[in-house]
Amino acid sequence: MATNTQSIRRRGIYLLPNLFTTGALFAGFYAITSAMNHHYETAVASIFVAMILDGLDGRVARLTNTQSEFGAQYDSLSDMVSFGVAPALVMYLWAFSSLGRLGLFAAFVHTAGGALRLARFNTQIETADKRYFQGLPSPAAAAILAGFIWICLEHQYDIDVIKYFAIALTVITGLLMVSNFRYSSFKQIDLKKRVPFIVAIAIMLAIAFVMAQPQTMLFLVFLGYAVSGPLITLTQRKRILSERKN
Amino acid sequence: MATNTQSIRRRGIYLLPNLFTTGALFAGFYAITSAMNHHYETAVASIFVAMILDGLDGRVARLTNTQSEFGAQYDSLSDMVSFGVAPALVMYLWAFSSLGRLGLFAAFVHTAGGALRLARFNTQIETADKRYFQGLPSPAAAAILAGFIWICLEHQYDIDVIKYFAIALTVITGLLMVSNFRYSSFKQIDLKKRVPFIVAIAIMLAIAFVMAQPQTMLFLVFLGYAVSGPLITLTQRKRILSERKN
Numbered sequence: 001m002a003t004n005t006q007s008i009r010r011r012g013i014y015l016l017p018n019l020f021t022t023g024a025l026f027a028g029f030y031a032i033t034s035a036m037n038h039h040y041e042t043a044v045a046s047i048f049v050a051m052i053l054d055g056l057d058g059r060v061a062r063l064t065n066t067q068s069e070f071g072a073q074y075d076s077l078s079d080m081v082s083f084g085v086a087p088a089l090v091m092y093l094w095a096f097s098s099l100g101r102l103g104l105f106a107a108f109v110h111t112a113g114g115a116l117r118l119a120r121f122n123t124q125i126e127t128a129d130k131r132y133f134q135g136l137p138s139p140a141a142a143a144i145l146a147g148f149i150w151i152c153l154e155h156q157y158d159i160d161v162i163k164y165f166a167i168a169l170t171v172i173t174g175l176l177m178v179s180n181f182r183y184s185s186f187k188q189i190d191l192k193k194r195v196p197f198i199v200a201i202a203i204m205l206a207i208a209f210v211m212a213q214p215q216t217m218l219f220l221v222f223l224g225y226a227v228s229g230p231l232i233t234l235t236q237r238k239r240i241l242s243e244r245k246n
Numbered sequence: 247m248a249t250n251t252q253s254i255r256r257r258g259i260y261l262l263p264n265l266f267t268t269g270a271l272f273a274g275f276y277a278i279t280s281a282m283n284h285h286y287e288t289a290v291a292s293i294f295v296a297m298i299l300d301g302l303d304g305r306v307a308r309l310t311n312t313q314s315e316f317g318a319q320y321d322s323l324s325d326m327v328s329f330g331v332a333p334a335l336v337m338y339l340w341a342f343s344s345l346g347r348l349g350l351f352a353a354f355v356h357t358a359g360g361a362l363r364l365a366r367f368n369t370q371i372e373t374a375d376k377r378y379f380q381g382l383p384s385p386a387a388a389a390i391l392a393g394f395i396w397i398c399l400e401h402q403y404d405i406d407v408i409k410y411f412a413i414a415l416t417v418i419t420g421l422l423m424v425s426n427f428r429y430s431s432f433k434q435i436d437l438k439k440r441v442p443f444i445v446a447i448a449i450m451l452a453i454a455f456v457m458a459q460p461q462t463m464l465f466l467v468f469l470g471y472a473v474s475g476p477l478i479t480l481t482q483r484k485r486i487l488s489e490r491k492n
Contacts (some may be wrong), residue, residue: 025361029331029354033338036282074365076319077326081357084323085275085331092279108275111327115271119320 006115014066020057021071021078024050028082035090041153043090048218050082051139072125075178076118083138084114088170094149095166097160106170110145113174114138120178133183136176136229140183140222144173147219154215173226181229182236254335260312266303267324270296274328281336287399289336293392294464296328297385318371322364329384330360333391334416340395341405341412352416356391359420360384366424379429382422382475386429386468390419393465400461419472427475428482 027050035043057075061067088107097104117135124134148169152162210217275294281289303321307313332351342349363381370380394415398408456463 022358025358026354029357030350032331032335033350033353036335036339061282068369070365070369073322073368074361077323077330077364080323080326081331081361085278085327089278093282102281104276107279108272111275112268112271115320115323115327118323119316122319123315223425 013063014061014064014068014071016064017057017061017066017071018074020053020060021075022116024053024057024075024082025078027053028078029085031082031086032089035093038093040090040094040149043086044150044153046144047082047086047090047142048087051143054079054082054139069165072122076122079118079138080115083142084118088174090149091145091166091170095163098160099163102167104166106167106174110141110170110174112188113177114141117177131185132232133185135179135181136173136183136226138177140225141173141177143218143222144226145170147222150215151219176226176229179229181233183225183229184232196218254358260307260310262310263303263307263317264320266299266306267321269319270299270303270328271324273299274332275325275448277328277332278335281339284339286336286340286395289332289340290392290396292334293328293336293388296332297389300325300328300385318368318435319467322368325364325384326361329388330357330364332411333388334360334420337391337412337416337437340364341409344386344406345409345413348413352413352420356387356416356420360387363423376433377431378478379431381425382419382429382472384423386471387419387423389464389468390472391416393461396461396467422472422475425475427479429471429475430478 027046031043031046031050033041035045057071058067061071088110092103092107092108096107097106099106117138120134148166151157152159211222273292276290277289277296280286280292291334300321303317304313307317334356337356338353342353345352363384366380394412397403398405456467
């Protein structure tokens with residue numbers, strides 16, 4: 001029954017970063033309910049909104065020095081809903097309804113892959129090499145599925161034609177999350193460092209390029225990132241092997 | 247690049263408890279997809295299966311001495327799906343479809359309540375009083391919603407009549423999870439201690455009673471547990487106040 005000052009202080013939570021996390025959780029939840037009401041474009045857009053809010057919460061916490069163990073746990077549970085459950089269920093509702101058990105299997109591999117990825121990330125947070133992620137991050141896996149659905153909706157592709165491709169994409173992204181492939185975390189990039197002027201032009205062109213065809217570009221960017229993991233890992237392994245030979 | 251023995255050992259996970267956790271996660275996921283296909287009885291039964299498997303994983307880990315940080319994280323993410331997302335979505339699909347924003351609001355309060363409850367539990371795991379849980383545990387909240395749906399299906403109650411009651415139940419269980427009410431964890435009960443023979447008879451009667459009307463009894467048991475929190479807390483507060491006066 002002892003209520004000391006420390007336990008009182010511990011009971012409070014930081015408002016700002018947790019607001020972003022709740023926003024991300026809501027966006028993920030809204031994606032699922034939208035797909036249930038057959039509003040797939042809204043569902044897909046909601047997953048991207050969840051990605052943006054999820055990208056902000058950690059940054060806001062670091063900037064305002066309000067990181068907390070509670071925030072990290074809440075963020076991880078929110079990620080589970082927005083990037084583990086939502087993309088799998090949206091995909092299931094959109095393309096897998098005629099596939100029975102196969103669709104259930106593919107969607108569950110993606111969700112369970114997301115859960116295993118998040119649990120592993122949470123337990124390796126202190127020991128891991130900061131420059132790389134082990135396995136495809138769950139927001140990137142979610143973006144690939146959401147981007148794919150978005151492209152198909154835009155071009156009105158026939159679901160019956162692409163459904164097996166959708167199954168493959170859902171299973172492969174689920175497995176890439178739990179793979180041992182190394183993905184760049186982009187944490188070496190120093191945002192405060194001066195860069196040549198040409199970089200500003202390149203960034204401008206990149207944004208204009210994405211904006212012209214956001215669905216296709218977002219999909220391709222994240223697909224490229226998914227492919228980069230195996231490439232980086234194999235190149236590094238090859239280099240180590242050839243160094244050992246010499 | 248240094249790969250020492252410890253990091254290799256850390257990479258492995260314990261099979262047995264994580265099998266139960268994956269089973270619980272699958273049951274939760276299956277509950278959602280069953281509800282999407284309008285198989286509400288299967289959905290509700292799956293949530294109870296998830297509860298049983300979730301109750302076993304921690305016990306199996308303690309018995310076989312295979313508790314791990316990874317297992318705890320994975321368990322918590324699985325709980326989020328099975329007890330935070332699944333009951334809210336099953337309820338949403340079953341009763342809230344005609345209610346628009348109100349249904350979305352109620353379902354989200356339950357899911358977000360589950361996320362906040364799990365994040366708080368994970369961060370207070372070392373400091374908390376083991377005899378009590380702070381806030382209604384998420385499996386109990388899930389059981390109340392699942393039990394309620396099960397009773398209504400069994401007796402074929404008209405959804406239009408009970409939908410506002412369903413809304414209230416969903417919101418209240420969501421809020422009870424994040425409340426400060428204290429719930430007995432039943433951890434003082436020593437399962438290895440000898441008890442009078444009458445206890446064996448009482449347990450037998452209790453099981454027979456539940457089996458005769460499982461839906462109603464499960465619902466009532468968990469509803470009683472949900473009500474016990476405010477009662478215990480108020481009684482304890484009253485006692486402390488009256489002790490201070492004397």
